[in-house]
Amino acid sequence: MDWNTRFDTSDYVFGTAPSGFLTAHTGLIPPGARTLCIADGEGRNSVWLAQQGCDVTAFDLSPNAIAKAEKLARSAGVSPDFNVSTIEGWDWSQTYDLVVAVFFQFLSPEERTPVFAGLRRALAPGGRLMLHGYTPKQVEYGTGGPGDPANMYTADMLRDAFPDLTLLRLAEYEQELNEGAGHKGRSALVDLIGDAPR
Template sequence: MWDDRYGSEGYVFGTEPADFLRARADLLAPGQTALAVADGEGRNSVFLAQKGLSVTAMDASSVGIEKAKRLAAERGVSIDFQIADIHRWNWTPEAYDLVVAVFIQFLTPAERPAVFQGMIRTLRPGGRLMLHGYRPEQVDYGTGGPPHRENMYTEALLREAFSDLVIEELDSYDADINEGHGHVGRSALIDLVARKP
């Protein structure tokens, strides 16, 4: 499915990072190691690399990864791109200072716990998780994401899922976004920034 989606001309979600990530650039320090989860066509991993981070970006779509490689080359950055199934990814313990997951809501409620626990496990002590996604109300807007309320996040869900982390920021809000043709218009968003003790 994702190979087909990313096979279109241009970048489905644009080439600029999610506003969520750009707004928190002060948390990004040169030399940090980062994992970009299900990074698609590379807009967020490229931004991290431009900020001087050492980035690994994983995605299941070889088509998406090829487009991400082109974007990285255009922007003059080097990224360790990995074609990988998120359900089989090796969440190496304490490997990264930062884990970034933006709109990974293809995961069903049954699939989420293992991936969320993996993201926690692969963070180093003191490392941060930065998670950005949709709330259930997004289905009514219809401006991006799957049409499945159960795949969306609530504050209560994220507080429980990441109770082992120190939550630094958890914010629900509506905003107009313009990210390629994949995410356009009024959106029901939720942001989480949390630190591993």
């Protein structure tokens, strides 16, 4: 997937509204949290989190996406710290109160393992991970995400990947999404929300 080309459009591929996963769990967003949004695309989630009072750092590999995120932030009157970076190239040693990982599904199982380790490393003591993605059944729907079930997550996989987190939510479910042209229609989803030990 050439993400920079995909984001080279005036339209926001995934819309400008935040993920429904985040808005459904607003009460679990720690007030004023130092927040990291990974693979944040065009900024819909980082901008909204900044509007909620979070101190947001966000990155994406696409310069075109980051330019659109900065434009969205200006229009919203907030200023997240946007960075151009790959997931593999990010400095995971910086720690945050909240790490948000929404629909970063284009990693093979081999690539995913060190990234999950990075997400865990980025959690400060007591920090919260909010992760949202697709289950393998999503391939049948074809309403977003990659076409390979190996890229998808299951609740068991996520539980095993983050064994020391205190889980506030771990669920597989189906729902209609309307998040830009990129996520539209019946979708097979999985959420993990968990806290690191203090």
